[in-house]
Amino acid sequence: MVREHRVRVALERLVAGGVISGDQRDAVLRAVEEQDRARRAPAIRVVAEIVAYLGAGLVAAGLGLFLDRAWSDIADSGRVVLLAAVAGCSLGGAVVLAGGRAGVFRRVPLASAVRTRLAAALLLLAAGATSAVVATAFGERGDDAEIAAVLAGLLVAILGYLMVPSLLGMIAVAGFGVATIAELTAETHRALWQGVALMAFGAVWFGLAWARRLVVDWAGFLLGGLIALVGAQSVTLGESLWRPALTVLLGVLCLGAYLLRREPVLVVGGATCVALGVGQVVADNTTGGPAVASIVLAVGAVILTVGLVVLLSGSGPPR
Structure with a gap:
């Protein structure tokens, strides 16, 4: 779907710039659709795949029943x-x-x-x-x-x-x-090392995805981000700000990476981490009440408005 959308946007820009005509755009779109239909598996193969998965599920269910009923024997x-x-x-x-x-x-x-x-x-x-x-x-x-x-x-x-x-x-x-x-790192006093190890493991996923060594790059970023986030939240050093600080740092790194690699998962994950870290700082260091929440909400609204204005102002048709 993403690739198809990009193709359509590129063609519309070419039409708007006078490079190709509307008929040529339609011809290209028809050719792309024909190739997509040709690559689709026939109905019999889809049915065969469904049957295979059903068979695998029944085998797993049968194995589970066998283990449940006869495992002790x-x-x-x-x-x-x-x-x-x-x-x-x-x-x-x-x-x-x-x-x-x-x-x-x-x-x-x-x-x-x-x-x-x-x-x-x-x-x-x-x-x-x-x-x-x-x-x-x-x-x-x-x-x-x-x-x-x-x-x-x-x-x-x-x-x-x-x-x-x-x-x-x-x-x-x-x-x-x-x-x-x-x-x-199962022992309680090793919680710090568990967080550090998880963040390092997440960094490995990020590195592999960045180097395009994985079969699905966006999934590598997603898995690495989730693992690193769990690691950041696992670091417990008394009343310190390590957890929210590491979470915000992770978000900033994701947003910075988005400037170089336009993967949607990076900007969504980065914004989520920053919001989570800021929320933790506010919750841990204030007495609560609507005033603080209103301030955070107002700041977020201002930032969102600025971002939307910049985005909309730069999304006009090409000259």
């Missing part, structure tokens, strides 16, 4: 074998869907979008099953087993993303990464 060794089989079959199925050895470990997957999504779902299942294997095999070791389990899941999630780059794979890596940091 299976020995630990049997549980490990069962979970390992699920992980292995998921990995194998993902490789087949991705096109075999020639289709994995590529920056852009060779398989169709449907097969890539299904392969990513299987790789996510493989990461979860691997984590469960480690947790089951070393469950008697307590916290060490939990740390090893999330680390194993993280490693398989990273491997899965490298095999078949996808948005779902990015979410899996981010989720297992946050879980790993949470497990490593």
Whole structure:
């Protein structure tokens, strides 16, 4: 939708500038629409994708029912074998869907979008099953087993993303990464280090997205921003202003990045972080009441008005 809107805007500007005629604009739009229709999957393939997802869901539901009803009757060794089989079959199925050895470990997957999504779902299942294997095999070791389990899941999630780059794979890596940091910094007195580690992890996502090393750049910015925001909010140093200060700093960095990379998620996230940080400062350092809230509201309204005036004044048709 965004690309289509940009194409239409560019064509309208060319028409307004007298570069092309209205008929030529319509011809270009018709050609673009024909290409889009040609790329769309036929109905039978859409139905096949729906059936495949339904089948995967029923398999997961059946596995869950089996584990709920018969898990206590299976020995630990049997549980490990069962979970390992699920992980292995998921990995194998993902490789087949991705096109075999020639289709994995590529920056852009060779398989169709449907097969890539299904392969990513299987790789996510493989990461979860691997984590469960480690947790089951070393469950008697307590916290060490939990740390090893999330680390194993993280490693398989990273491997899965490298095999078949996808948005779902990015979410899996981010989720297992946050879980790993949470497990490593689970003790209360390590809250500071948990926040710092989460912010560093978020910065890694930002760096990869900025360098265009991810399959979906905007998702990298979004995941990095959310993780860094959680990290900023996790830093607790008594009554200090570290949490709101770091949150505002994160927002300023996002807004600055938007000047160089026009990703909508950057400006929305940056404005949200700044507003959250300012709100925290006001709430923590004032006695409340409508006066302070009115001042913040008035300042926000003035800034919004200035931004709208500048935006509207610069959005006229090209000369």
